[in-house]
Amino acid sequence: MPVSQSSSETSPEILSGKRILLIISGGIAAYKSLDLIRRLRERGASVRPVMTAGAQAFITPLAVGALAADKVFTELFSREDEQDVGHIRLARECDLVLVAPATANIMAKMAQGLTDDLASTILLATDRPVLLAPAMNPKMWVHPATRRNRETLAGDGIAFVGPGLGEMAESGERGEGRMAEPLEIVAAVEARLSATRPTSGPNGPLSGRRAIVTSGPTHEPIDPVRYIANRSSGRQGHAIAAALARLGAEVTLVSGPVTLADPKGVAVVHVQTAVEMRDAVLAALPADIAVMVAAVADWRVADIAGAKIKKAPGEGPPPLQLTENPDILKTVGHHAQRPRLVVGFAAETDDTVANGRLKLARKGADFIVANDVSAGSGVAGGVMGGTRNRVTVIGRDSEESWPELDKDMVAEKLAALIASRLD
Numbered sequence: 001m002p003v004s005q006s007s008s009e010t011s012p013e014i015l016s017g018k019r020i021l022l023i024i025s026g027g028i029a030a031y032k033s034l035d036l037i038r039r040l041r042e043r044g045a046s047v048r049p050v051m052t053a054g055a056q057a058f059i060t061p062l063a064v065g066a067l068a069a070d071k072v073f074t075e076l077f078s079r080e081d082e083q084d085v086g087h088i089r090l091a092r093e094c095d096l097v098l099v100a101p102a103t104a105n106i107m108a109k110m111a112q113g114l115t116d117d118l119a120s121t122i123l124l125a126t127d128r129p130v131l132l133a134p135a136m137n138p139k140m141w142v143h144p145a146t147r148r149n150r151e152t153l154a155g156d157g158i159a160f161v162g163p164g165l166g167e168m169a170e171s172g173e174r175g176e177g178r179m180a181e182p183l184e185i186v187a188a189v190e191a192r193l194s195a196t197r198p199t200s201g202p203n204g205p206l207s208g209r210r211a212i213v214t215s216g217p218t219h220e221p222i223d224p225v226r227y228i229a230n231r232s233s234g235r236q237g238h239a240i241a242a243a244l245a246r247l248g249a250e251v252t253l254v255s256g257p258v259t260l261a262d263p264k265g266v267a268v269v270h271v272q273t274a275v276e277m278r279d280a281v282l283a284a285l286p287a288d289i290a291v292m293v294a295a296v297a298d299w300r301v302a303d304i305a306g307a308k309i310k311k312a313p314g315e316g317p318p319p320l321q322l323t324e325n326p327d328i329l330k331t332v333g334h335h336a337q338r339p340r341l342v343v344g345f346a347a348e349t350d351d352t353v354a355n356g357r358l359k360l361a362r363k364g365a366d367f368i369v370a371n372d373v374s375a376g377s378g379v380a381g382g383v384m385g386g387t388r389n390r391v392t393v394i395g396r397d398s399e400e401s402w403p404e405l406d407k408d409m410v411a412e413k414l415a416a417l418i419a420s421r422l423d
């Protein structure tokens with residue numbers, strides 16, 4: 001995926017002084033790790049490299065060590081390395097462990113807890129946040145075994161960046177499996193680091209702040225058994241509520257009907273309709289922060305039938321008269337108890353940024369997070385209902401385009417932005 005190099009995509013200060021343990025495993029994308037090392041170091045991070053035997057078939061420890069300006073660790077049973085630093089210290093003396101590229105093999109070993117070389121031993125021994133940038137043939141990526149491993153690792157708290165859609169370097173095959181570009185990986189490292197800053201939790205940068213987040217779709221009843229809905233899964237809103245809570249905020253999440261578990265440490269109000277959602281949001285005021293992520297139905301049925309509408313022979317379909325739903329973001333943006341920071345999400349299918357900017361003014365928001373939810377937006381699996389998102393954060397005097405990221409990463413970056421704005 002092409003990533004523009006505008007400075008607005010990354011925040012150099014987050015990486016300054018951070019120690020990244022970079023594990024390079026044996027994929028053809030290993031050549032991109034050389035550029036990745038450069039990108040991390042130019043933002044002030046130090047990079048300590050570990051290479052698997054496979055990685056050394058693709059790039060040399062000499063090139064990696066020269067770019068990292070550090071020793072390259074390759075052996076588990078090295079008396080010299082063990083006396084010098086040791087695998088446990090390697091695993092712990094860093095702020096983040098990054099595996100790029102992450103092969104199908106290393107993911108499988110991690111999912112099983114196998115430790116048959118230095119890299120896999122570090123990955124089992126570390127207590128630091130771990131971020132994987134998988135890279136493999138598309139068939140390997142969609143194989144049920146790799147999917148199972150990915151699910152297991154995600155459940156273990158391991159974060160992912162990519163892979164993206166593209167052409168494979170060695171086979172020319174197209175599909176999902178191409179390693180994320182170095183700048184996208186840098187953005188994901190920053191997001192992961194900002195979410196795991198030692199100040200997070202009860203003493204986090206948002207402690208003492210109250211936040212209201214909306215999430216998911218709304219269901220607008222037609223009769224007792226039918227309703228109008230949309231494809232929103234609630235993943236993005238729930239992830240934002242969790243990310244704000246991790247930074248110490250007291251969060252009320254107003255959620256439409258979703259199949260997700262309630263995020264930890266968050267008070268959740270479950271609603272069905274837009275009117276119920278508006279009422280729950282207003283009841284949760286006052287707050288310092290409002291992040292309106294829910295895909296609220298624009299219209300509801302004017303006269304909801306009290307009994308199931310029956311199909312009568314020869315009568316054709318019943319007419320559905322719609323009426324406008326309340327605009328929750330606009331209501332909050334112009335409310336007498338308006339939170340200090342109001343953020344709205346705009347799902348657009350065309351002119352994403354232009355429409356986002358119009359919404360910013362109309363709704364009285366401080367930021368609009370515009371995402372292109374059209375089928376051709378390039379985000380694998382589609383934004384609505386999918387796990388990834390590519391957004392542009394539009395402020396009154398700013399505009400930042402973030403690369404395609406997991407929704408959890410988007411949430412962490414947005415929570416960090418909110419914390420810095422409220423500071």
Ligand SMILES: Cc1cc2nc3c(=O)[nH]c(=O)nc-3n(C[C@H](O)[C@H](O)[C@H](O)COP(=O)(O)O)c2cc1C
Nearest residue numbers: 025026027028052054055103104105106135136137
């Ligand atoms: C030319 C070539 C390219 C390869 N590219 C990849 C790749 O992109 N991703 C992957 O998972 N495995 C790839 N492999 C297979 C791995 O190198 C192999 O599974 C190896 O055991 C990985 O070891 P490691 O995970 O310890 O580095 C490739 C193999 C060859 C010969």
